Amino acid sequence: xxxxxxxxxxxxxxxxxxxxxxxxxxxxxxxxxYGADVFPMxxxxxxxxxxxxxxxxxVKAGAGRAVTLTWFKEPGAPTRVLGTLALVALYIWLSxxxxxxxxxxxxxxxxxxxxxxxxxxxxxxxxxxxxxxxYVFAYGLRVPLPRGLIEGWI
Amino acid sequence: xxxxxxxxxxxxxxxxIITILAASAFGMVVGAxxxxxxxxxxxxxxxxxxxxxxxxxxxxxxxCSAMAIFAGDIPSTLLRMPGTPASAAYTDECYAxxxxxxxxxxxxxxVLFSALGGLFGTAVLIVSAPLLxxxxxxxxxxxxxxxxxxxxxxxxxxxxxSPLKGLIxxxxxxxxxxxxxxxxxxxxxxxxxxxELMSGIDFIPAMIGLFAVSxxxxxxxxxxxxxxxxxxxxxxxxxxxGKMFVTWWPQQIRGNVTGTAIGILPGAGxxxxxxxxxxxxxxxxxxxxxxxxGHVEGIIESTSANNAALAGxxxxxxxxxxxxxxxxxxxxxxxxxxxxNPGPTLFLNNPQAIYAVFGIFIIANLAMIPLGLLALKxxxxxLRVPRRVMMPVILLFCIVGAYAVNxxxxxxxxxxxxxxxxxLMEEHDVPIAPCVLGIVLGKMLEESFVTSMIKADGNLLAxxxxxxxxxxxxxxxxxxxxxxxxxxxxxxAAA
Numbered sequence: 001x002x003x004x005x006x007x008x009x010x011x012x013x014x015x016x017x018x019x020x021x022x023x024x025x026x027x028x029x030x031x032x033x034y035g036a037d038v039f040p041m042x043x044x045x046x047x048x049x050x051x052x053x054x055x056x057x058x059v060k061a062g063a064g065r066a067v068t069l070t071w072f073k074e075p076g077a078p079t080r081v082l083g084t085l086a087l088v089a090l091y092i093w094l095s096x097x098x099x100x101x102x103x104x105x106x107x108x109x110x111x112x113x114x115x116x117x118x119x120x121x122x123x124x125x126x127x128x129x130x131x132x133x134x135y136v137f138a139y140g141l142r143v144p145l146p147r148g149l150i151e152g153w154i
Numbered sequence: 155x156x157x158x159x160x161x162x163x164x165x166x167x168x169x170x171i172i173t174i175l176a177a178s179a180f181g182m183v184v185g186a187x188x189x190x191x192x193x194x195x196x197x198x199x200x201x202x203x204x205x206x207x208x209x210x211x212x213x214x215x216x217x218c219s220a221m222a223i224f225a226g227d228i229p230s231t232l233l234r235m236p237g238t239p240a241s242a243a244y245t246d247e248c249y250a251x252x253x254x255x256x257x258x259x260x261x262x263x264x265v266l267f268s269a270l271g272g273l274f275g276t277a278v279l280i281v282s283a284p285l286l287x288x289x290x291x292x293x294x295x296x297x298x299x300x301x302x303x304x305x306x307x308x309x310x311x312x313x314x315x316s317p318l319k320g321l322i323x324x325x326x327x328x329x330x331x332x333x334x335x336x337x338x339x340x341x342x343x344x345x346x347x348x349x350e351l352m353s354g355i356d357f358i359p360a361m362i363g364l365f366a367v368s369x370x371x372x373x374x375x376x377x378x379x380x381x382x383x384x385x386x387x388x389x390x391x392x393x394x395x396g397k398m399f400v401t402w403w404p405q406q407i408r409g410n411v412t413g414t415a416i417g418i419l420p421g422a423g424x425x426x427x428x429x430x431x432x433x434x435x436x437x438x439x440x441x442x443x444x445x446x447x448g449h450v451e452g453i454i455e456s457t458s459a460n461n462a463a464l465a466g467x468x469x470x471x472x473x474x475x476x477x478x479x480x481x482x483x484x485x486x487x488x489x490x491x492x493x494x495n496p497g498p499t500l501f502l503n504n505p506q507a508i509y510a511v512f513g514i515f516i517i518a519n520l521a522m523i524p525l526g527l528l529a530l531k532x533x534x535x536x537l538r539v540p541r542r543v544m545m546p547v548i549l550l551f552c553i554v555g556a557y558a559v560n561x562x563x564x565x566x567x568x569x570x571x572x573x574x575x576x577x578l579m580e581e582h583d584v585p586i587a588p589c590v591l592g593i594v595l596g597k598m599l600e601e602s603f604v605t606s607m608i609k610a611d612g613n614l615l616a617x618x619x620x621x622x623x624x625x626x627x628x629x630x631x632x633x634x635x636x637x638x639x640x641x642x643x644x645x646x647a648a649a
Contacts, residue, residue, distance in 0.1 A: 008582055012322055019329065022344060029339050034607045036339030039600040040332050047325045054318055077375040081577075084374045084549070088570050091553060092563050104550055111546035115378055121543065129547045133554050141205045143558040 005058035012051035020044035083114045099148020100138070104130035161509030164209045165517070173206065174518055177214035178221040178525050185222030186533045187544070188235040189369055192222035192424070193480045197361040200488060201555035208492035209510050215488065216511070217518040219481050220272050223424055223460050224526055227264040228533035231257055240460040243428035250448030262391030263398055263450050264457045265526035267406055271458035272519035274410035275417060275465025279472075280512045282418075283501070286473045289622075290498035295609065296617055298474070299602035300626035302595045305420030305476045307633040309588045317637055319584045327592020328599070330355050336597065338604040350564050357487045359556040359568040360593065364586050365480075367573025370549045372580070378541040391530055398450065405435055405455040413459030417466020421591055423479025424460035424467075431459030465515055472496050472508065476595065480587045483594045 019040055028035035087110040095103035105126045112122035131154070137143040138151075145151075164170070177199065184195035195218050203211035226237030227248065234249035236242040251260040293301075310320040333344045334354030345351040399406075409431045416427040435455035436445045445452050467478025468485075475496040477483035489496050494507055501508055556569035576586055610616030618624040 005582075008584075026343060027339065027341060032608060033612050034338070034604045036337045036341050036343055038604065039337070039596075040329070040343065043325050043328050043332065047322065050318060050322045050325065054322070057318075074376050076377070080374045080377070081371055084371060085570065085574065088549070088553065088566070092566055092570075095563070104553075108546050108550060111374075111549065112542070114374065115542040115546070117540075117542045121540075125543045125547070129550060133550060137554050137558060141202065141558070143554070144561050145554070145557070 005054055009051045009055035009058060012047055012054065016044045016047035016051060019047065080114045084111060087111055087114075095146045095148075097148060099151045100145040101130050101134050101150055101154070102148060103146070104133070157505045157509055160506035161513055164506060164510040165213070165513040170210045170213055170514075171517075173210040174213050174217040174514065174521065175525070177218040178518065178521060181218035181221035182225045182525065182529045182532070183536060184218075185225030185237050186228045186529065186536050188229045188233065188237050189373065190548075191238045191365065191369075192219050192226070192240065193484070194365040194369060195219065195222045196481050196484050197358070197365045198551060198555055200358050200361070200484060201558040203488060204491070204558065208494050209507065209514075211488060211492055212485070212494070212511055213514040213518070215481075215485050216514050217521070219464055220268075220461060220518050220522060221525065221529075223464055224264060224268040224457075224522060225529055225533065227268070227457060228261065228530065229537060231260045231264070232534065233537065238424075240424035240428050240463075241457075242425065243432040244453050244456045246446060247432075247449065247453050250446065251450065251453075252448075254448045256448065258389040258391045259394055259398075259450060260448075260453060261530050262393065262395060263454055265391060265523060265530070266395055266398070267409070267454050267458045268461040268526070269519050269522040270406065271410050271413055271461035272465055272522065273516065274407075274458070275414045275462035276512065276515040276519060278414045278418075278462075279465050279468050279515065283469050283472055283508070286469065287498040287501040290473050291502075293474075293498070293622070294620070295602040295605040296620055296623040297626060298598060299606055299617065300623055300630050301420070301470075301474050301476050302599040302602060304626060304630040304633065305470070305595055306588070306591055306599070307421075307630055308419055309421030309591045311633055311637055316583060316585075319582075320588045323579065323584050323586065324588040324592045327589035327594075328596045330360070330589075330593050331596020332600070337600065355593070356559060356565060356568055357484075357593065358559045359565040360572045361484055361487075361590070362552050362556050363569040363572025363574075364576035364590065366548065366552045367569055368576030368580060368586075370545050370552070371573060371577040373541065373545045378545050380541055391527060398454065402451060402454045405451055406458050408434065408438070409455035409458030410462045412455075413462030414466035416459070417463030417478050418469045420470050420476045420478055421587075423481065424463040427463035428456040428460040432456040461519075465519075468511075468515075472500065472511070473498060475598065477591060480590050483590050486594060 023037045023040040023044060026035070026037040026040070028037065087107045090110070091103050091107045094106065108126035108130065109122060112126065134145060134151075134154070138145045180199065181192070181195050184190045184198070185192055196215055199214060199218050203214055206214065223238060223240050226241035229235045229237045230241040230245040231248035231252055234245055236245045248260045248264075251257060306324055310324055311317050333351055335342055335352050336354055337343055342352055412431045412434060413424075413427040416422050416430060417424070432452050432455065435452040436442050439445065439451055441449070463479070464481070467482045470476040470478050471482035471486055473496075475486055477486055486496055494500060494504065552569060553566050556565040557563065559565045579586055579589070606616065618627050
């Protein structure tokens with residue numbers, strides 16, 4: 001994937017227009033000229049100007065000259081990044097069902113697999129860190145981490 | 155009981171001292187790992203400080219950040235990889251010393267002058283903060299508006315390579331700050347019917363996302379390869395301290411002054427202080443040709459500066475509630491949570507807390523010398539822990555921290571969103587610091603503007619009618635317009 005400043009500029013301008021559109025719907029403070037809409041409107045105008053200048057600059061510099069994102073140069077990088085995001089999402093979904101410890105171990109094992117850590121190192125690392133964090137936060141700091149299948153025993 | 159005794163009673167307690175030591179150790183670990191910044195150490199520490207009393211909580215943050223900035227010099231010297239961005243300015247110089255077999259001299263200089271720089275910054279903080287607070291008592295919404303704007307302007311134009319992208323980041327931060335019910339109209343803004351968003355974006359999960367999760371994603375992208383440690387054993391770092399101190403005292407003092415001044419400036423912190431100090435050292439040196447070949451002079455000046463900046467950044471943070479850098483931006487959030495709302499009234503209502511903060515600064519910087527020497531031993535071992543194991547565990551730590559803020563998975567989701575945002579921003583060279591300052595200062599900027607306009611009945615000139623407001627206004631406009639003026643000058647010169 002290649003992204004250059006022109007695309008960033010387009011995103012900024014789109015965001016600015018969306019922000020301005022929503023800001024227009026905000027009701028004013030009765031009897032006052034300055035209400036809840038002033039600040040977001042100012043942000044929208046600022047973003048619009050920034051997007052405009054950025055676009056003009058990248059056109060001048062030759063918009064065809066795309067910049068390769070560093071993390072896409074590394075083989076397998078997109079899989080690892082998207083995989084990481086998916087694993088955190090999986091944790092959010094599973095932790096209320098399975099409890100903190102199991103959900104964490106699953107997530108960590110997934111991450112270790114993405115990084116090709118040997119199972120003999122991965123499994124003990126995952127179990128020890130999940131348990132250590134559970135003890136520190138659930139017992140030491142009294143954070144009610146999600147309890148599930150095995151938290152009752154440990 | 156006087157204020158000092160009360161402050162001493164707050165600080166000289168076993169739990170506070172142990173907290174300071176533990177936080178120093180934590181800062182050492184995070185700072186010594188390349189890529190993990192001092193700001194990230196603070197962001198990760200916040201969920202733990204939640205469960206502490208105000209003074210140990212603040213103490214933990216001071217000790218952790220001071221130690222992290224110093225510890226960043228360890229991989230800088232041994233691996234040519236700055237542990238935190240604040241070490242980047244003199245990484246090549248330190249590594250050149252390692253290649254000459256003088257790693258212990260470089261590291262020894264880093265320990266000693268980091269601690270001395272921190273103590274100098276602390277002295278300035280102790281003297282100037284109460285004086286400024288006295289002045290700030292007379293400030294109204296007009297002055298606060300300019301102060302907030304000045305902080306934001308400095309963050310864009312001093313702190314970043316591309317002011318345009320800095321500005322985009324800043325607007326993004328201001329937008330995040332505008333979400334929720336807490337606005338002049340008291341109406342739900344950009345919440346789209348979501349009740350969680352009504353109270354605004356939770357600051358701490360956002361910070362953990364922007365600073366820590368984004369770094370984990372970057373490591374995942376690059377495959378989290380291990381580091382190659384070149385020199386594994388280091389000699390006695392204490393050797394030559396006396397001689398260095400005597401030979402380089404003017405450089406040290408200059409570094410301290412530069413660092414503290416840049417730290418006090420809103421929006422610019424330790425990273426920039428180190429760059430400026432290193433450049434200055436070279437410019438004024440009698441032997442500039444030795445720079446870059448493993449010469450300790452520049453190291454002393456810049457390593458003094460980055461730690462001095464850390465204390466300096468607390469001046470605007472405590473007195474005005476305006477962060478001096480991204481670390482104090484997070485600290486301000488914690489101060490509010492702990493009921494120590496920053497501002498001049500804190501000096502009136504709770505002076506013992508202020509003096510306790512000063513005391514912790516002194517203890518943390520003094521403790522840095524013995525702890526730093528220990529860290530030199532531990533640091534080399536730490537760099538051998540496989541990164542492939544470390545990064546996933548850090549991610550789990552982030553998740554627990556974001557969850558602990560409100561004991562809800564919403565915090566984890568927020569952290570994830572901001573993690574992706576931070577990752578994408580840095581991949582496109584959009585700096586994160588202006589965005590953070592926008593999030594922190596957004597409310598103050600909006601509130602002071604709207605309040606002022608209501609007071610002045612819409613007359614914009616009212617922002618220049620009070621003398622201090624007018625001075626701050628002119629200064630802010632100068633910072634904002636300087637780059638434009640410089641660009642025009644360049645264009646004219648080219649024509």
